[in-house]
Amino acid sequence: MKLLLDIGNSRIKWACAEGGRLVGAVAALPHGGVVPAGLLASWVVLQAPSDGVLGVSVAAPQIVREIGVWVERHWVCHPQWLVTPRTGGGIQIAYPQPAALGADRWTAMVAARHRGLLPACVVDCGTAVTLDAVDGAGRHLGGLIVPGLGAMRRSLTERAHQLPAVGDGCIEALATDTPTGIRSGTLLGLAALIDGLVDRLKEHSGLPLQPLLTGGDAALLLPWLTQRFEHAPHLGLEGLAMLAAEGS
Numbered sequence: 334m335k336l337l338l339d340i341g342n343s344r345i346k347w348a349c350a351e352g353g354r355l356v357g358a359v360a361a362l363p364h365g366g367v368v369p370a371g372l373l374a375s376w377v378v379l380q381a382p383s384d385g386v387l388g389v390s391v392a393a394p395q396i397v398r399e400i401g402v403w404v405e406r407h408w409v410c411h412p413q414w415l416v417t418p419r420t421g422g423g424i425q426i427a428y429p430q431p432a433a434l435g436a437d438r439w440t441a442m443v444a445a446r447h448r449g450l451l452p453a454c455v456v457d458c459g460t461a462v463t464l465d466a467v468d469g470a471g472r473h474l475g476g477l478i479v480p481g482l483g484a485m486r487r488s489l490t491e492r493a494h495q496l497p498a499v500g501d502g503c504i505e506a507l508a509t510d511t512p513t514g515i516r517s518g519t520l521l522g523l524a525a526l527i528d529g530l531v532d533r534l535k536e537h538s539g540l541p542l543q544p545l546l547t548g549g550d551a552a553l554l555l556p557w558l559t560q561r562f563e564h565a566p567h568l569g570l571e572g573l574a575m576l577a578a579e580g581s
Contacts, residue, residue, distance in 0.1 A: 336379075337573045338388030338412070339437055340364070340396060342460035343483070344549055345372060348570050349382065353578030359567050361549075364392065368399045377407070386412040387577050389436035389569070415440070415576065422446070422576050427473045435463070438476070440572030442467050445545055447575050450563060452540040454531050457569070458548035460484060462527065466534045466542055474538055477530055482550045485519045501553065524557035531560050 334356065339346040345368075348359040362369045386404050390397050397414060404412050417434045419426055422443035428434045438457065442465055445453045455465045458481060465476035480488065490498045499516045506521070508514035535542050544560045547568035555564055565571070 334380075334382050335384040335574075335577050336382040336386045337570050337577065338386065338390070338400070339440075339569050339573065340388065340390035340392045340400075341437065341549075342391060344459075345369070345392075345396075346567070346570060348567070348574075350570075350574035350577055351384075353575045355567065355570060355574050359570060364396060366393055366396070368396055368403075373403055376403070381408040381410070384577075385410045387415065387573060388412055389415050389440055389573060391435045391437060415573075422572065422579065423471045424467065425472045427475045437569045438463055438465055440570075440576065441465070441545075441547060441568040442471075442473060442572070443575055444565070444568045444572035445543075446471050447572070448565070450543045450545060452538070452542050453545055454534050454542040455545045455547070455568070456527055456531070456551075456562070458482070458527075458546065458550040458554055462523070462548075464527070464530055464534060466538050466540070468538070468540055477534075479523075479526060479530075482519060482523055482553065485523060486515060489515060489519075504557070520553065521557055524554050527554065528559050 335350050337348050337350050344361050345364050346361040349356045362372050401412050415436045417431045417436045417439040419431045423446045424442045426434055441455045445455055451467055452469045453467050457463045460481045462479045462481050466474040489496050497512055499512045502516055504517045504520055505513050508517050531544050544562045546562040546564050
């Protein structure tokens with residue numbers, strides 16, 4: 334059994350894997366730039382993973398270091414952190430410097446390939462929304478990055494001081510109060526942006542890209558998207574499990 338870690342800009346997700354598949358439930362906690370106390374408390378009761386720890390991270394190096402120290406102290410193993418290679422898991426990365434592409438984006442593309450969904454447009458809805466186009470042979474064609482839902486909302490309250498902070502709630506196409514207007518405008522606007530960019534990537538690539546949706550805000554956005562998305566909430570961890578089975 335191997336423990337898999339996916340450390341994003343806002344959350345830490347973890348799951349166990351065996352034979353290239355996720356085993357049991359996927360857990361997640363917000364981290365706020367530091368290792369959450371609840372994470373280590375929940376790991377204390379876990380049995381040491383017999384096949385070690387494999388992870389990807391786009392978060393601050395401090396979190397990776399702290400987790401590494403804890404794992405070495407309690408489970409007597411050294412976590413392996415993946416960096417995006419030129420070619421790996423059947424995916425060939427388009428970036429001139431592949432390591433500059435977040436490894437979570439690479440593992441999501443690996444999972445799309447193993448699901449048999451190429452050519453695809455993988456959309457990951459987190460702190461940032463990333464879109465990656467992959468052709469039928471596993472060639473990464475490139476991608477786009479836009480602000481995520483939380484980043485959009487925070488930018489309004491940070492730059493327009495009379496606008497209130499909002500969370501999730503009622504969505505109205507024609508809002509009659511400011512909080513609902515912000516909440517609805519950002520969600521519906523981001524959904525329209527994603528739909529439009531997927532269309533643009535399809536047109537630019539000349540390929541019938543299958544849209545896949547993953548990430549923390551995917552479930553919120555899914556009902557408002559007009560494209561026929563395949564919802565895969567744990568796509569990055571799926572790809573990580575497959576890479577673990579291949580010995581990455």
